[in-house]
Amino acid sequence: MKAKVYVTLKPGVLDPQGKAIQHSVELLGYGGIADVRQGKYFEIALDGALQESEARETATRMAREVLSNPVIEDFRVEIER
Amino acid sequence: MKFGVIVFPGSNCDHDAYHVISKHVGQPVDFIWHRDTNLSAYDAVIIPGGFSYGDYLRAGALARFSPVMASVKEFAARGGFVLGICNGFQILAEAGLLPGALIRNRDLHFICEHIHVRVENDDTPFTNELKRGTVLRIPVAHAEGNYVCDDATLAELQREERIIFRYCDETGAVTDATNPNGSRDNIAGICNRERNVLGMMPHPERACEDLLGSSDGRDIFRSLAATLAAAHV
Numbered sequence: 001m002k003a004k005v006y007v008t009l010k011p012g013v014l015d016p017q018g019k020a021i022q023h024s025v026e027l028l029g030y031g032g033i034a035d036v037r038q039g040k041y042f043e044i045a046l047d048g049a050l051q052e053s054e055a056r057e058t059a060t061r062m063a064r065e066v067l068s069n070p071v072i073e074d075f076r077v078e079i080e081r
Numbered sequence: 082m083k084f085g086v087i088v089f090p091g092s093n094c095d096h097d098a099y100h101v102i103s104k105h106v107g108q109p110v111d112f113i114w115h116r117d118t119n120l121s122a123y124d125a126v127i128i129p130g131g132f133s134y135g136d137y138l139r140a141g142a143l144a145r146f147s148p149v150m151a152s153v154k155e156f157a158a159r160g161g162f163v164l165g166i167c168n169g170f171q172i173l174a175e176a177g178l179l180p181g182a183l184i185r186n187r188d189l190h191f192i193c194e195h196i197h198v199r200v201e202n203d204d205t206p207f208t209n210e211l212k213r214g215t216v217l218r219i220p221v222a223h224a225e226g227n228y229v230c231d232d233a234t235l236a237e238l239q240r241e242e243r244i245i246f247r248y249c250d251e252t253g254a255v256t257d258a259t260n261p262n263g264s265r266d267n268i269a270g271i272c273n274r275e276r277n278v279l280g281m282m283p284h285p286e287r288a289c290e291d292l293l294g295s296s297d298g299r300d301i302f303r304s305l306a307a308t309l310a311a312a313h314v
Contacts, residue, residue, distance in 0.1 A: 013229060014263065016189050066146075069139055069175065071182040072229060 001046045003059035004078040007068045008039035042067055055079050082309040084110040085123040087153070087169075089144045094130035094166065097286040102127075105289050105299055106306045115147040124314045125162035125305055126153060128169030130222070130284055140183065140225040141171030150176055162206055162305060163278040167223055170270070170280030179271055179280045180238070181230030183223075187263025191224040195294060196261050198246040198269045198283055199253050205245060205272055206308035207279045210300045216253045217246075217297040219283040221261060226282040228264035228271075238271055246270035246281055 009015050015037050022036035044062070046055045056079050063075040084102045088095045095112060102110040113126065120126060134143035144150065150172070157163050157178055165173040173179045186192060195218055203213045211217075230238070238244050246269040248262075249255045260267045262282070270281030285298025 013184070014187070014227070016185050016187055016227075016263070020189055066142070067138070069142065069182055071174075071180075071231075072184060 001048050001050060001052075001055055002080045003042075003044040003046055003055060004080060005042040005044065005059060005063045005067055006039060006076045006078075007042070007063070007073050008075070009037060010072055010074055013072045040067070052079050052081070082108055082124045082306065082314045083122055084108055085113045085120065085126040086110060087113045087115060087126055087128050087149055089115045089131070089133035089147060091133040091135055092129050092131035092168070094168075094284065094286060097284075098127045098129045098166070101286045101289045101299070101302055106302045108306060113149060115144070115149045118148050118152045120149075120152045120156045120161065123156070123161065124309050125164065126156065128153070128163065128165040128172055129286070130167030130169060133168055133172065136225075139175065141168060141173075141175040144168075144172045145176040154178065157273070157278050160275070160277055162308070164207065164301075164305065165278070165280040166284055166286060167221075167226075167282055170282055171225060173278060173280045178278050179273055180234045181228055181271070183225050183282070184227045184229055185225055186223070186227050186261075191222075192226070192261050193220070193222040194261075195220045195288075196283065197249050197251050197253075197259070199249040199255060201244050201247055202242045204242075205276050205279070205304075207272070207301055207304050208245060210304040210307055214253060216249060216251060217283075217285075217288075218251070218295045219285055219288045219298050220294075221283050223262070223282055226262040226264065228268040228282075230265060235266060238268075239266070241274060243272050243274070243276075244268055244270075245272055245279060246283065
């Protein structure tokens with residue numbers, strides 16, 4: 001079983017890296033880009049014997065306590081069998 | 082009085098801090114390895130600059146889980162003095178001992194240069210040997226020094242006079258042009274409500290000898306020593 005955790009900057013928190021990426025892809029000629037926000041993605045392999053609800057709870061706790069900083073970031077957890 | 086300098090894997094300003102306390106403040110000081118948990122011998126601890134845990138995940142994020150940090154929290158709750166410099170400030174913010182967070186600099190660069198900060202509050206254990214409005218020339222060296230917080234936190238910091246240093250020019254003018262990293266309200270250093278925990282991005286320990294370009298940082302350490310002396314510890 002795998003937990004996928006997506007950590008993204010909260011709306012309103014400046015993302016200078018996203019801005020730089022946007023600038024670069026626009027220089028390459030990509031058009032129609034309104035905004036780029038950079039985030040983090042984690043894959044956590046979990047014991048297959050866990051119930052999906054337990055896996056979700058564990059991954060959510062990890063995301064809240066370690067993987068994200070709640071002052072500046074939001075997160076989303078997906079569980080894949 | 083006794084000082085401690087906490088050493089994480091990746092700390093690299095620990096020896097500078099130790100040198101300043103022993104040579105310029107003239108007080109006993111120990112290194113404290115991050116796995117140690119007994120801080121009972123100390124009156125003040127310094128969390129030094131560097132790249133603890135390689136800045137993995139987020140700057141300061143993993144150091145916060147080192148065994149010593151639970152002790153630092155108890156130490157601070159008991160009124161012990163904690164000074165976090167650069168990575169130390171990042172660690173204190175990640176640990177929740179100071180509000181807000183430090184994110185990537187506005188212009189993305191690692192900034193390594195002497196800048197100016199203005200003393201905004203001289204009624205703290207870390208600035209009582211300074212005067213409000215004094216301009217200090219101190220180096221910064223960071224990629225993640227851009228202080229962010231929500232509106233309510235900023236209002237609280239302002240109301241409670243917990244913004245201790247602001248980035249300014251050599252005359253003390255605080256403008257966007259004197260903000261090296263995009264920090265909200267030009268914040269270079271803040272303290273907690275009880276005023277015994279200070280976090281700052283500039284490196285006063287690197288500005289304690291004229292030979293190094295500035296000795297303006299010395300008064301911060303001397304203030305702390307004066308505070309401890311007045312408390313007869």
